[in-house]
Amino acid sequence: MHLDAKVPSGPLAEKWERHQFEMKLINPANKRKYSVIVVGSGLAGASAAATLGELGYPVQCFCFQDSPRRAHSIAAQGGINAAKNYQNDGDSVHRLFYDTVKGGDYRAREANVYRLAQLSVNIIDHMTALGVPFAREYGGHLANRSFGGAQVSRTFYARGQTGQQLLLGAYSQLERQIGLGTVQMHPRTEMLDLVIVNGHARGIVTRDLVSGAIQTWAADAVVLATGGYGNVFFLSTNAQGCNVTASWRAHKRGALFANPCYTQIHPTCIPVAGEHQSKLTLMSESLRNDGRVWVPKDKADVAKSPRDLPEEKRDYYLERQYPSFGNLVPRDVASRAAKRVCDEGRGVGPGGLGVYLDFADAIQRLGQAAVADRYGNLFQMYERITAENPYQVPMRIYPAVHYTMGGLWVDYNLMSNVPGLHVIGEANFSDHGANRLGASALMQGLCDGYFVLPYTIGHYFATARQPKVTGTEPEFTAARAEVAARTQRLLDIGGKRSPTSFHKQIGKLVWDHCGMARNRAGLQSALDQIPGVREEFWRNLNVTGDGESYNVALERAGRVADFLEFSELMVKDALDREESCGGHFREEHQTPDGEARRNDEDFTHVAAWEYTGDVSAPRMHKEPLVFDVVHPSQRSYQ
Amino acid sequence: MNLTLKVWRQKNAHATGALQSIAAPDVSPDMSFLEMLDVVNERLIGQGEEPIAFDHDCREGICGACSLVIDGVPHGPERGTTTCQLHMRHYQDGAVVTVEPFRAAAFPVLRDLVVDRGAFDRIQAAGGFVSVRTGGAPDANALPIAKSAADLAMDAASCIGCGACVAACKNAAAMLFVGAKVSQFAHLPQGQPERDRRVLQMVAQMDREGFGACTNLYECEAVCPKEIAVRVIAELNRDYRGALLRNED
Incomplete structure (x- = not known):
């Protein structure tokens, strides 16, 4: 299979504009003849559905939550990047592009990243116009903060709730289109299969989570905006409902899954408290602007009260190791550094799995009121969960799974290798390489949904020229029957163990062997164990209730079943990639001082996996990455 | 335990x-x-x-x-x-x-404990937005907004749409929820052109959905997880009255 990324020719800075002109258009009067299915209603899905509806395409939008406003984009705290240079500190489109390519450890596609940086400015203009209350300075202009992996202040924010405000903005536009009748919304509806007719994606199969009804939907194109797969680890900062099901079912229908081993471990999360834990809570990376990260120099001091430990007994290890970026090194670097000091026995808190994030200096320098203005809601959240007051004692933080850079393979038009199947936001793989910089996820989701897909999908319609489908074709009937049979099979197992118990088991397995640090023996051991877990799942699962009602156990079982298959691909990809890059750290491949060592000669490519009919035997296709403008070098944040 | x-x-x-x-x-x-x-x-x-x-x-x-x-x-x-x-x-x-x-x-x-809060989405669809086309927005700094106004808008915008305000109210009123959205846009210049239309349509939808009216007991504010203040209800009432008077339809 030849993977054509369809990157336009011409100089990097002109590619998108040239491409916009070269793409075919659909006459405004004809747009209503092309219908679109959008699965997911987060930043990418809501912005795409709203804009497509506004353009005149009839849109069907689906989400598993009770309302599109609940999508997990809402939980993003820190901010959204844009190359506005409002701070006059030397930012530019080229610098944002450069920082993103470098931050991604030279494993992203240059042309996509450049376009992202170009369009970042439009996002801020648009979101402001639709009433997002971004933080402002007294003069009335927009305020910025700095974020990891950058030396300029380019992050726009709305207190610690930037994701919420952006999502509610996109949601308001989506609701406006729903009110106008251009978008039909289907909440509490889960996509369980993709329907392909004549080689093109033409519909989906869904289950109504309330009534249990299984239905098919036909359209001229399908857009997946279904987020990431971080919940494969069971414990992550993702919402409970986040899952890989839509992507995985599309993969099993032929869509290639790219770089599944690129997972992001966020350095600033609240440490695990016990076995009962259902999720990990992120503390925004923006806290590292003013908080200082440290552990005791001597492991004999880890149990002592942090306030009793004098300066000379503390190791501000990020400031020491990375003097120029200090506490603002990118996430992968900060996470590994935390793991390193904890592995040395210098971690603090229960199990020694924590480091301090200390605001004492900031409070002294700025006053408690100023610190509260910047981070008040985060401090409050921390105190609720831990019963400790971060104004008085340093926060304890530890890395946790947060975001997944891998996803379904897409070309420059955000279309997968299956014609008509478009993938946007976290669900695709294209812009962040092996590590995503902070405040870039919101940017990418909105960029894809507002400013890229609405153009490229028109070009697809204008060139694909597929006959209409009605949903009664045999492909629809067959896919529907498969979904119904699979649902019944889950209900019929009649074993002993709950879906959650399998989810915890697979989550621990992949965290232990395919988490923050990976090695050949561990990955091999995970590969040996995963099929056994899957076998037991299909033999010993206990799903109570029936398929014709609101059944939370059944919902979960279907998602866990897909994680059990997906996890094997993720581990295989991690085993195959014999290098360290970004969030993928192979212990065999590190520099003498413990930094990631890439192998550009053999691995400057996207690994895109094809489903072959056997989950354990995927076939890999390579898309070589070509760097015309930025030259890959050893990333240095010192 | x-x-x-x-x-x-x-x-x-x-x-x-x-x-x-x-x-x-x-x-x-x-x-x-x-x-x-x-x-x-x-x-x-x-x-x-x-x-x-x-x-x-x-x-x-x-x-x-x-x-x-x-x-x-x-x-x-x-x-x-x-x-x-x-x-x-x-x-x-x-x-x-x-x-x-x-x-x-x-x-x-x-x-069991799951309820259908789709009524909130329908209220939002009736008017909880600024009508903007994707693409044509002016530079974000073209229109300065006083920090105090942006802060007031943000206070209201922090509503999470959970519906606790309705559950706490003996009249099952949704006025804290609706007021929060109306107030957010009322404090921003972007919200002005549709200000009257918005409040009239959102209130009309709120009534159609079967929510009650506010009788100033402030139970909603007491349970709101985001501590949205009842001042947004006062603002809603003020805007609604003004819009009714100005409404020429």
Whole structure:
């Protein structure tokens, strides 16, 4: 299979504009003849559905939550990047592009990243116009903060709730289109299969989570905006409902899954408290602007009260190791550094799995009121969960799974290798390489949904020229029957163990062997164990209730079943990639001082996996990455 | 610690529901309320019984999915806290805890503790937006906005749409929710062109959905997990009255 990324020719800075002109258009009067299915209603899905509806395409939008406003984009705290240079500190489109390519450890596609940086400015203009209350300075202009992996202040924010405000903005536009009748919304509806007719994606199969009804939907194109797969680890900062099901079912229908081993471990999360834990809570990376990260120099001091430990007994290890970026090194670097000091026995808190994030200096320098203005809601959240007051004692933080850079393979038009199947936001793989910089996820989701897909999908319609489908074709009937049979099979197992118990088991397995640090023996051991877990799942699962009602156990079982298959691909990809890059750290491949060592000669490519009919035997296709403008070098944040 | 839950169980929207007594043994003080329910559900599944259905997603107090009336109070006893952020350290061994769905005519129960809050989406669709086409926006700094105005807008915009305000109100009024959206846009220049139209349409939809009217008891403010102030209701009333007077339709 030849993977054509369809990157336009011409100089990097002109590619998108040239491409916009070269793409075919659909006459405004004809747009209503092309219908679109959008699965997911987060930043990418809501912005795409709203804009497509506004353009005149009839849109069907689906989400598993009770309302599109609940999508997990809402939980993003820190901010959204844009190359506005409002701070006059030397930012530019080229610098944002450069920082993103470098931050991604030279494993992203240059042309996509450049376009992202170009369009970042439009996002801020648009979101402001639709009433997002971004933080402002007294003069009335927009305020910025700095974020990891950058030396300029380019992050726009709305207190610690930037994701919420952006999502509610996109949601308001989506609701406006729903009110106008251009978008039909289907909440509490889960996509369980993709329907392909004549080689093109033409519909989906869904289950109504309330009534249990299984239905098919036909359209001229399908857009997946279904987020990431971080919940494969069971414990992550993702919402409970986040899952890989839509992507995985599309993969099993032929869509290639790219770089599944690129997972992001966020350095600033609240440490695990016990076995009962259902999720990990992120503390925004923006806290590292003013908080200082440290552990005791001597492991004999880890149990002592942090306030009793004098300066000379503390190791501000990020400031020491990375003097120029200090506490603002990118996430992968900060996470590994935390793991390193904890592995040395210098971690603090229960199990020694924590480091301090200390605001004492900031409070002294700025006053408690100023610190509260910047981070008040985060401090409050921390105190609720831990019963400790971060104004008085340093926060304890530890890395946790947060975001997944891998996803379904897409070309420059955000279309997968299956014609008509478009993938946007976290669900695709294209812009962040092996590590995503902070405040870039919101940017990418909105960029894809507002400013890229609405153009490229028109070009697809204008060139694909597929006959209409009605949903009664045999492909629809067959896919529907498969979904119904699979649902019944889950209900019929009649074993002993709950879906959650399998989810915890697979989550621990992949965290232990395919988490923050990976090695050949561990990955091999995970590969040996995963099929056994899957076998037991299909033999010993206990799903109570029936398929014709609101059944939370059944919902979960279907998602866990897909994680059990997906996890094997993720581990295989991690085993195959014999290098360290970004969030993928192979212990065999590190520099003498413990930094990631890439192998550009053999691995400057996207690994895109094809489903072959056997989950354990995927076939890999390579898309070589070509760097015309930025030259890959050893990333240095010192 | 060991607790006894009295939980509302209801098979579907048409069935009759009732409180069921369910034991919750070995509860750790570090658990969140929903994690406690997770543990109870695992036990129920182990006994071949159906787990308690409840809405939840982000579990960090921002998505607005979680609900529950706990011992008579939406989101439970802690001020400014969603159910997912309520921790069991606030309970004592042996406590009997009643758990019910958010109740309102406009929020029909779908199963157990799960209610349909689609009415909020429909109110939003009626007018909770600024009509902007993607693409043509001017530079974001072209229109300066005083920090104080942006802050007031942000205070209102922090509403998570959970519906606790409705559940707490004896009239099942949604005016804190609607007021929050109206207030957000009323404080921003972008919200001005549609200001009258917005408030009239949102209030009309609110009435159609069967929500009651505000009688100034402030129960909504007391339970709001984001501590949205009732001043947004005053602003809603002011804007609504003005819009009615100016309305030429």
